[in-house]
Amino acid sequence: MSYNLDNIKQEIKEGLLIGKGSSRKVYLLKSGLVCKVAFNKKGFDQNRTEYTLSGENEYLNPVIEISPCYAYIICEYCEKVKGLNAIKNYIAFNVAGETNLKKVEIERYFSDFLQDMETNYNLLQGNIKVARSWGLNKKGNYVIIDYGLNFNVWENYYSMRARRKLQIYKNVNG
């Protein structure tokens, strides 16, 4: 499915603001899709990462359309997920193909999943093991809705800031 980006500014104006993070605002459009609007460089980089990884894995909510320079990405709307348990059960069932699993087995499948997402896509496990990074899509599948902050983007924004602070500290304190 493709999306006409020509009227996107008007669509956003008429859309409903449903979320705001550290670098993106998220609007629900009339079409029922969402638009993630970057408002700083980290937001542009996160939009690009989500576009790049989208389609690589069934658990990543796909990016349907992008604007030049990644100011906007259009994705499917997902409902909020209350806790992690439903997600853990969902993943364990998908992998094992059965429901009668022990809690320890479910935890094991989930930690293997986190490790795979880190190994294959450079994603931060800490970001995936929180319910707010997940949503429930129209088909009833649990998907990750916020996966733009991979190790590369994290390095660029957080460790660089930490290094800069350390440098200032050294300069001030000799």
Ligand SMILES: Nc1ncnc2c1ncn2[C@@H]1O[C@H](COP(=O)(O)OP(=O)(O)OP(=O)(O)O)[C@@H](O)[C@H]1O
């Ligand atoms: N596909 C979606 N469907 C419904 N709501 C969404 C979707 N994507 C994001 N949101 C909502 O918008 C909020 C902000 O989006 P997102 O977390 O992707 O932005 P962010 O800039 O990466 O935020 P943060 O820096 O806090 O991680 C989310 O917490 C969520 O509530």
Ligand SMILES: [Mg+2]
């Ligand atoms: Mg985020």
